[in-house]
Amino acid sequence: MRRQVKSGAVKRELLQGESTKLLQELHLLTREGNLNADSLRKLKQVNHLVQLLQPAVEDVLERFGDPVVVDCGAGKGYLGFIFYELFLAKAEKGRILAIEGREELVRAARERADRLGFSRMELVHSRLEEAMLPPRLHLVTALHACDTATDDALFLAIRGNADHVAVVPCCQAEVAAQLKERKAAEPPISSLFSHPWHRREFGSHLTNVLRALTLEAHGYSVTVTELTGWEHSLKNELIVGRKVRGSNPAARKELDSLLAATGVQPKLHRLLAG
Numbered sequence: 001m002r003r004q005v006k007s008g009a010v011k012r013e014l015l016q017g018e019s020t021k022l023l024q025e026l027h028l029l030t031r032e033g034n035l036n037a038d039s040l041r042k043l044k045q046v047n048h049l050v051q052l053l054q055p056a057v058e059d060v061l062e063r064f065g066d067p068v069v070v071d072c073g074a075g076k077g078y079l080g081f082i083f084y085e086l087f088l089a090k091a092e093k094g095r096i097l098a099i100e101g102r103e104e105l106v107r108a109a110r111e112r113a114d115r116l117g118f119s120r121m122e123l124v125h126s127r128l129e130e131a132m133l134p135p136r137l138h139l140v141t142a143l144h145a146c147d148t149a150t151d152d153a154l155f156l157a158i159r160g161n162a163d164h165v166a167v168v169p170c171c172q173a174e175v176a177a178q179l180k181e182r183k184a185a186e187p188p189i190s191s192l193f194s195h196p197w198h199r200r201e202f203g204s205h206l207t208n209v210l211r212a213l214t215l216e217a218h219g220y221s222v223t224v225t226e227l228t229g230w231e232h233s234l235k236n237e238l239i240v241g242r243k244v245r246g247s248n249p250a251a252r253k254e255l256d257s258l259l260a261a262t263g264v265q266p267k268l269h270r271l272l273a274g
């Protein structure tokens with residue numbers, strides 16, 4: 001992994017339509033115009049994700065007059081800003097709502113959006129659980145939304161009947177803790193997670209398997225791939241869903257039996273049940 005990209009070579013890291021001016025505004029570039037190792041990693045992740053999102057964006061821009069994109073757990077808003085510059089600015093329509101729970105990040109991002117004239121980018125200070133959103137969403141994203149915040153994002157997508165959803169989960173720990181209670185699982189299933197290390201790994205894997213199955217049960221066609229090379233991020237699983245039908249009873253049955261066999265109740269499942 002390269003440590004730094006010198007200013008003269010930064011252009012090679014940019015996508016078509018992506019400006020060094022924006023990267024400067026996002027403080028991804030140093031004062032000298034270089035990309036340091038952390039910024040390079042972040043840029044690689046965001047650029048990969050926006051590239052993968054391109055067909056989904058084109059789809060919603062083509063089909064809807066004013067598509068609503070929601071970025072959950074937006075942090076400093078890197079994804080939203082880059083997304084806006086690449087897609088929404090050019091399209092002259094559509095808006096992005098970037099939801100973030102930390103007020104200081106929201107304030108800074110709002111000021112940045114004003115400076116850039118990104119008038120259809122709204123920075124929403126809210127917990128995802130309490131966010132007031134339009135009833136119908138078109139594309140929902142969550143890049144490294146911590147632990148169950150990814151469940152909140154998926155819930156918002158399913159509830160908002162989003163046409164497309166893309167999440168890159170982060171440090172999913174809830175299910176591992178539930179496995180420890182071993183409420184339902186019997187051997188040999190329980191042998192998959194009797195050691196703490198296995199419980200953490202299996203819990204993390206099971207969480208994302210259940211998330212993918214839940215999307216399928218709600219009528220999404222789902223693909224699970226890696227976002228970038230492992231050298232750019234260890235939190236690298238990308239779950240992408242495209243709404244293709246109302247529901248999928250076969251996936252629902254599979255989901256219910258996996259929940260029963262493992263005895264877990266992830267937040268996404270609780271939110272949808274409630």
Ligand SMILES: C[S@@+](CC[C@H](N)C(=O)[O-])C[C@H]1O[C@@H](n2cnc3c(N)ncnc32)[C@H](O)[C@@H]1O
Binds near residue numbers: 072128142143145
């Ligand atoms: C690891 S950061 C990722 C930020 C950004 N998506 C990125 O990739 O640069 C996760 C962000 O989600 C926010 N977050 C976590 N849980 C949240 C919740 N329930 N509601 C709103 N924001 C939340 C955190 O404050 C943090 O800024």
